[in-house]
Amino acid sequence: TQLLEQSPQFLSIQEGENLTVYCNSSSVFSSLQWYRQEPGEGPVLLVTVVTGGEVKKLKRLTFQFGDARKDSSLHITAAQPGDTGLYLCAGAGGGADGLTFGKGTHLIIQP
């Protein structure tokens, strides 16, 4: 069974601060996806990283895939209240059809 350890599980910071969310596994994934979910809604795809060492930027969000494709990070610069939500990392591949999800990071950005 593949496991994806996501940390931190809860984070509450002030507007304007920076933060990093981590996803780590002992398994190799063919790709890793990051989602953001708001209460009562389905997860929305933010980015997919495929290549080891890959870095993708989405405005103030920077996503990195580890060289060995076992870990990933999401860094948010100058967090805004609108960034509040549940962030999920999910790994694909390794013989499974679906995604292996981390437990999620509940992020609260206080004005």
Place this chain on the structure above:
Amino acid sequence: GAVVSQHPSRVICKSGTSVKIECRSLDFQATTMFWYRQFPKQSLMLMATSNEGSKATYEQGVEKDKFLINHASLTLSTLTVTSAHPEDSSFYICSASRLSSGNTIYFGEGSWLTVV
């Protein structure tokens, strides 16, 4: 816009009745769809993998006779919660794999089920 749609978004049913949730891929064919359950403030828990034209594959601990999955076409999968109990109340989410987007998985909007 949404590429995977779920219906209904909210449903209330009485204990002992059955309720069906639909998951549709809107502009692509999905040979594989996935059903998840999510409890408040928790991550998604995979319930089953739905394969078009064949039986669904259920995760350990998920009762296949209670959570009936039908994937009769390449754009529609349904989850039927049979003989619903209050403990079945939850947020149910489906997803589908889009080959043209490099097997990227897109999620539906989710369905809130409340069993009273």
